[in-house]
Amino acid sequence: MSEYRFLPHIRDPSAIKAFSHDELAELAQEMRHAICGQVAKSGGHLAPNLGVVELTIALHRVFDFSHDRLLFDVGHQCYPHKLLTGRFDMLPRLRQSEGMAGFPEPRESEYDLFSVGHAGTGISTAVGMARGDQLNGETDRNVVALVGDSSIVNGLAMEGLNNAGTLKRQFLVVLNDNGMSIGKPQGALAGYFDKIRISERYDSLKQRAHEVLKKLPAGQYMEELYHRFGEMTKAALAHQHLFEHFGLLCIGPIDGHDLPSLIEMLEEVKKIDHPVLLHVKTVKGKGFDFSSDDPTTFHSPKPFRREGCRVELKSGGRSFTAAYADAMADVMNRDDKVIAVTAGMPDGTGVADLIKKFPERALDVGIAEEHAVDMCAGMAKTGLKPFVTIYSTFLQRAVDQCFQEVALQGLPVRFCMDRAGLVGGDGAVHHGFMDVAMLRSLPGMTLMAAMDEANLVAALEFMRTHDAGPSALRYPRDEVPEPAPADEVAPFELGRATLLAEGADAAILAYGFPANHALVAREQLKTRGYSVAVYDARFAKPVDLELIRELVATGIPILTVEDHHENGGFGTCVIEACNEHGLPTQAIHRLGLPDKWIYQGGRGEQQRLAGIDAGGIARKLTEVLEAPARATATPIGDRARPTPALNRKLGA
Ligand SMILES: Cc1ncc(C[n+]2csc(CCOP(=O)(O)OP(=O)(O)O)c2C)c(N)n1
Numbered sequence: 001m002s003e004y005r006f007l008p009h010i011r012d013p014s015a016i017k018a019f020s021h022d023e024l025a026e027l028a029q030e031m032r033h034a035i036c037g038q039v040a041k042s043g044g045h046l047a048p049n050l051g052v053v054e055l056t057i058a059l060h061r062v063f064d065f066s067h068d069r070l071l072f073d074v075g076h077q078c079y080p081h082k083l084l085t086g087r088f089d090m091l092p093r094l095r096q097s098e099g100m101a102g103f104p105e106p107r108e109s110e111y112d113l114f115s116v117g118h119a120g121t122g123i124s125t126a127v128g129m130a131r132g133d134q135l136n137g138e139t140d141r142n143v144v145a146l147v148g149d150s151s152i153v154n155g156l157a158m159e160g161l162n163n164a165g166t167l168k169r170q171f172l173v174v175l176n177d178n179g180m181s182i183g184k185p186q187g188a189l190a191g192y193f194d195k196i197r198i199s200e201r202y203d204s205l206k207q208r209a210h211e212v213l214k215k216l217p218a219g220q221y222m223e224e225l226y227h228r229f230g231e232m233t234k235a236a237l238a239h240q241h242l243f244e245h246f247g248l249l250c251i252g253p254i255d256g257h258d259l260p261s262l263i264e265m266l267e268e269v270k271k272i273d274h275p276v277l278l279h280v281k282t283v284k285g286k287g288f289d290f291s292s293d294d295p296t297t298f299h300s301p302k303p304f305r306r307e308g309c310r311v312e313l314k315s316g317g318r319s320f321t322a323a324y325a326d327a328m329a330d331v332m333n334r335d336d337k338v339i340a341v342t343a344g345m346p347d348g349t350g351v352a353d354l355i356k357k358f359p360e361r362a363l364d365v366g367i368a369e370e371h372a373v374d375m376c377a378g379m380a381k382t383g384l385k386p387f388v389t390i391y392s393t394f395l396q397r398a399v400d401q402c403f404q405e406v407a408l409q410g411l412p413v414r415f416c417m418d419r420a421g422l423v424g425g426d427g428a429v430h431h432g433f434m435d436v437a438m439l440r441s442l443p444g445m446t447l448m449a450a451m452d453e454a455n456l457v458a459a460l461e462f463m464r465t466h467d468a469g470p471s472a473l474r475y476p477r478d479e480v481p482e483p484a485p486a487d488e489v490a491p492f493e494l495g496r497a498t499l500l501a502e503g504a505d506a507a508i509l510a511y512g513f514p515a516n517h518a519l520v521a522r523e524q525l526k527t528r529g530y531s532v533a534v535y536d537a538r539f540a541k542p543v544d545l546e547l548i549r550e551l552v553a554t555g556i557p558i559l560t561v562e563d564h565h566e567n568g569g570f571g572t573c574v575i576e577a578c579n580e581h582g583l584p585t586q587a588i589h590r591l592g593l594p595d596k597w598i599y600q601g602g603r604g605e606q607q608r609l610a611g612i613d614a615g616g617i618a619r620k621l622t623e624v625l626e627a628p629a630r631a632t633a634t635p636i637g638d639r640a641r642p643t644p645a646l647n648r649k650l651g652a
Contacts, residue, residue, distance in 0.1 A: 043300070044102050050291055058262035058266055067140075071126040071145045073148060078112070081111070086109070090108070095425030103426070122145040122147050122157070129143055149175060155368065171276070175278065180295050183352065230267075290306075320480055344367035345390070351364065377413055393431060414471050420513075421564065422606040433565045466494075506559065508617065510534065517561070518534045530621075561617055594610055594611070
């Protein structure tokens with residue numbers, strides 16, 4: 001017998017249409033219990049989901065998202081939505097392969113419209129669907145975007161809002177304002193949201209509604225709308241809400257945990273054929289004291305144990321992030337020009353520790369990657385040494401800034417790219433699979449990877465003194481391999497790889513973290529009678545041409561290994577360098593992430609799937625070593641022959 005009365009029976013949201021308010025409240029309890037129980041086992045986003053339980057129930061009660069459109073921003077708050085759309089059975093495999101993704105995933109359900117995990121996208125995709133439905137004559141589809149108070153500050157969200165106000169149809173932005181990002185929200189808008197409280201009673205708001213409407217940009221039209229609104233909506237029209245100036249009718253703030261009022265409000269708002277922003281105040285982590293009291297720790301915790309009021313997070317080993325924070329603290333102690341900047345990820349990147357130690361020289365700018373990079377360009381121009389500390393996947397947001405404001409100016413902005421490579425449970429939306437490809441075509445850029453803590457420390461020191469242009473360092477979402485810190489490694493020298501183990505039959509040239517797997521693969525190959533040299537390439541740009549030249553001259557197979565997409569990654573850098581310098585490339589083989597999406601699962605499992613773990617490396621090199629010698633010349637195929645027409649043209 002299930003411990004739940006409702007959840008196992010909800011195949012789709014139509015199931016809750018007839019629920020009484022008491023039943024909905026009981027369902028909310030069940031949802032919180034189920035989510036918390038599962039996240040305790042597998043880890044995942046907890047506080048953001050606990051905060052939107054009532055809001056999600058109300059949305060599904062009022063709208064029909066099998067026909068209407070629901071677009072999530074970030075999407076980390078989608079667990080309640082998944083439970084209401086027939087995925088309760090998948091919950092026990094949350095964030096695991098073939099299980100329930102931690103973000104919206106159209107492969108799972110027609111109720112999920114986009115695979116998303118990056119902030120700021122929800123309003124724009126919703127505007128697109130609203131326009132699309134309108135042009136397709138499907139005007140009966142309502143469109144709703146759900147966005148958090150820290151994500152709405154993102155530049156892309158602002159661009160979306162700016163355009164949303166021009167829509168001439170129903171369009172609803174639900175602003176889930178819990179007064180938090182992962183950590184404390186940053187910047188002026190956070191202060192603004194903080195000031196608007198639900199303190200106004202509906203009655204007093206009602207008195208002012210008429211006055212407010214007159215001031216709205218759409219003037220006359222708004223007046224007309226006003227006469228058509230229900231009492232509830234009129235009463236909750238916001239007093240001079242900032243987003244009014246974007247052409248949206250702003251309603252709220254209202255209490256996001258008062259289910260009956262939420263439902264009533266959404267019923268009314270649904271009828272408005274004009275863009276509306278409904279400002280909803282919620283409590284992040286609602287339902288459990290431990291999570292509402294500490295929503296940062298419980299934003300996306302590792303598995304944890306609860307015993308009564310005590311909550312104990314499963315402890316892991318020392319992460320690359322922790323190693324980075326310590327190494328940077330040392331760098332910052334020694335060099336007062338060094339600045340550390342994060343865009344909304346102080347805890348995830350380790351910058352939170354630096355902010356505590358160096359409040360003047362470490363800062364969080366909120367979810368604003370483009371701004372973070374440009375601000376650092378400005379700082380570099382003044383002679384400072386800014387280190388943008390950012391997840392590889394989120395740096396994708398700021399490629400244009402890396403190009404124009406940083407690289408084109410030749411400014412020595414330093415990029416520390418955490419979570420490079422496969423990221424495990426967060427899945428495809430968060431893999432750092434393309435930073436090399438993205439940055440390598442920027443003239444003057446130096447690209448590095450760290451295989452362990454000692455190399456991370458050495459790389460940061462290299463970056464500190466590297467003023468010739470921008471530089472970037474990648475390291476994974478993983479624990480630093482043993483043996484740790486005190487281990488001495490040679491300093492980083494521009495474009496120089498380092499030998500890790502000797503061998504005569506083949507050479508592995510690994511870029512950063514996979515060098516650890518390569519060393520294990522070398523042992524496996526030894527049992528098969530092969531002696532393999534392993535190098536940590538350290539640099540993808542410039543590559544170690546001298547070493548490559550020497551290796552190519554020996555004629556042994558060379559395998560490049562990386563946890564980056566094979567196209568445009570480190571292996572490509574090696575092949576292109578050979579091509580440019582007239583070196584043969586037949587003996588060079590590449591191993592990296594394949595040209596297909598790798599979904600959520602364990603990081604180890606994902607590496608195995610991609611074939612870049614020790615077993616995969618040993619297998620690939622065995623294939624290469626045991627392949628029959630290749631024919632040196634292949635006959636020319638039909639498609640490569642000039643056509644008769646071309647021959648005529650050429651006068652042949
Ligand atoms: C472009 C981008 N940068 C950073 C992140 C990491 N991130 C995920 S959730 C989050 C906080 C979002 O805050 P908010 O929108 O207020 O939602 P809440 O978690 O408070 O419900 C951040 C910074 C991201 N997903 N996308």
